[in-house]
Amino acid sequence: MKQLEIISSSANETMELGKKIAELAPAGSIFCLTGDLGAGKTTLVRGIAQALNIKSVVQSPTFNIMKIYFDGIKPLIHIDAYRLADVDTDIGLDEYIGYETGITVIEWPMYIDNLIPETANEINIVNLGNDSRRITINTNDDGLLEGLK
Ligand SMILES: Nc1ncnc2c1ncn2[C@@H]1O[C@H](COP(=O)(O)OP(=O)(O)O)[C@@H](O)[C@H]1O
Numbered sequence: 086m087k088q089l090e091i092i093s094s095s096a097n098e099t100m101e102l103g104k105k106i107a108e109l110a111p112a113g114s115i116f117c118l119t120g121d122l123g124a125g126k127t128t129l130v131r132g133i134a135q136a137l138n139i140k141s142v143v144q145s146p147t148f149n150i151m152k153i154y155f156d157g158i159k160p161l162i163h164i165d166a167y168r169l170a171d172v173d174t175d176i177g178l179d180e181y182i183g184y185e186t187g188i189t190v191i192e193w194p195m196y197i198d199n200l201i202p203e204t205a206n207e208i209n210i211v212n213l214g215n216d217s218r219r220i221t222i223n224t225n226d227d228g229l230l231e232g233l234k
């Protein structure tokens with residue numbers, strides 16, 4: 086995988102990055118988002134949703150595990166696996182991960198490791214203090230990487 090590191094100085098900049106990602110990512114793309122609570126994972130997803138022209142408000146689906154937005158240009162599948170930490174039950178998420186016409190984003194992917202294809206892109210966000218975030222993208226998608234540079 087190739088790596089790109091970006092410093093974001095505001096929630097808005099992180100949303101803009103999300104928008105670019107949505108524009109560059111081919112249908113079927115999967116993004117695993119890691120980072121502490123409050124790092125900015127859902128903020129990035131909001132940017133992705135905006136670029137897809139999704140009007141509904143994107144919230145952390147912690148209590149839903151999965152939410153699919155069908156009202157935009159492409160479906161957005163938003164998974165938050167946090168509550169699956171100690172769960173070993175198959176709830177059928179694999180049907181939606183990598184949904185072929187959509188974009189899949191997964192918060193807390195480590196809890197459903199066995200369901201995530203190797204082709205998934207990885208984005209890690211580290212809070213550097215105040216509004217500063219280090220966003221590291223690991224990907225095999227050269228188009229995405231070049232487009233973000
Ligand atoms: N550069 C930044 N990028 C993303 N979020 C930021 C940034 N600076 C400040 N924030 C704030 O940090 C919080 C991130 O929350 P959220 O996106 O829900 O995090 P997570 O989903 O990782 O728990 C928001 O309140 C957002 O406004």
Ligand SMILES: [Mg+2]
Nearest residue numbers: 126127145192
């Ligand atoms: Mg979140």
